[in-house]
Amino acid sequence: MQFVLLGFSDLPNLQGFLFTMFSIAYIIVLMGNFLIIVVTSVDTALQKPMYFFLANFSSLEICYVSVTVPRILFNIEMQNTSISMMSCATQLCFFLIFGTTECLLLAVMSYDRYVAICNPLHYILIMSPTKCTQLSVFSWLGGIPVQIGQTCQIFSLHFCNSNQIDHFFCDIPPILKLACGDTSVHELSVYVVVMVVAALPFMLVLTSYSKIIVTILRLPTAKGRAKAFSTCSSHLLVVVLFYGSATITYLRPKSMHSPGTDKLLSLFYTIVTPMFNPLIYSLRNKEVIAALKRLFLKS
Template sequence: MQFVLIGFSDLPNLQAFLFAAFFVVYITILIGNFLIILITSMDPALQKPMYFFLANFSSLEICYVSVTVPRILFNIEKQDRRISLMSCATQLCFFLIFGTTECLLLAVMSYDRYVAICNPLHYSLVMNPTKCTQLAAISWLGGIPVQIVQTCQIFSMHFCNSNKIDHFFCDIPPILKLACGDTSVHELSVYVVVMAVAALPFMLVLTSYSKIIAIILRLPTAAGRAKAFSTCSSHLLVVLLFYGSATVTYLRPKSMHSPGTDKLLSLFYTIVTPMFNPLIYSLRNKEVITALKKLIFQKQGHVDT
């Protein structure tokens, strides 16, 4: 009726350091993404589809890391690594739903950049507020039925090998290792779902960016090419970080999974990418930097008065 999350218990001398590191990273993610939500909602200059999706993306990152990191902090602080079957299933389900949302939202954001660069005259018509809201809703809700079914399917298996999950949260690869008998059907199901909710959106991202790059290369001036590429290079970097680590994790055969490699790869798409997203988007975007400075100076002005 319960599992044990091994996590980082094989590093007994580093428990205090790990707690401090995860705590600082979690607070950094919350503050960074909350600031993006704040400035994109308050600054009139950022009332554009691109920043509407960026605010959705930052909201998603807060939800995404909150599924795993608080549990990691609790396990390290209390040194109690037990997790009930229901809690494990709930964590996995929400993790998969938010992961699917991230895949879909990254595809939507690449489509937004495609329309802005390849069809700028019709941008405001195509990416109207209704269309933006619909695309965001599809991204948030699209993965819910699929991932609920997949979670129920995984936890309908019998577990007899052990109750120890050699990971820092409930994820599919380490849970499948604990299942009795042949898990090939379940592995195939995972591949099919990953292809549908991750690989297909990734192909849409690649298609969008191949057309964007083709248009950029045809621009007459170097300054024009640099400006056009700067608006989408940050998004492309986030896509590569997230998809690179997640794809290797879920599309490798079960026999090639090792606890150390799985944990390292999982850290990238569960914690490292959400931590760098606000930095990537703000440092490479002059409008976001300007809005942030304006917000800081307004706060200082209120304090001075």
């Protein structure tokens, strides 16, 4: 009824260093995303659909990282890597739910940029407060039934190979490695779910940006093209970082998974990307920079 998260136990001399680095990364994620939530909420110049979704995205990043990093810090500090099956299933379930939310929210944000650039005259009408709220609620809740079902399916397996998960949190690939017998049906279900909750939103993102790029290239002035592209370049960068690492992790065959590669990729999309998101969105957005200046001047 218990698993052991091996995590970074193969690096005994670096435990203190790892604890410090994970703590710093977690603090940066919390402070950076919380700052974006505050500035988009209090500054009247940012009361737009784009920044409403950005605040949602920052809230999600805080939740997403909090599923894994506190447990990592606990394991390193207490030198206690055991985790009950129920805790492991709970962690995996929330991780998958928030991951699905991120896929859906990135698609919604790309749709928002598509409407703003390709249909600017009707932007306010299409992206009304009610529509924005509906899209946000769908993003947060849309993946819950699917991922609860997938978590139950995975943990209905019999585990007899070992109870040691060679990873720093409960994720699908290392857990499937511990299962007895043929897991091909479960692997297929993982691929199907990934195609529905990740690949389909990604196709929507690609469709939106293909139309956006065509529209931008048709603008008469270079200044207009640069301004239009600057409003969506940050979002596009985040999409590439998140989908790139997550797709490699979940769409590779089981035989191609290695603990070292899985850990490195997981670190990238669970910690590194959320840590850089506030910097990407603030440093590449003049409105956010101006709002941050106003916020600090007031204080």
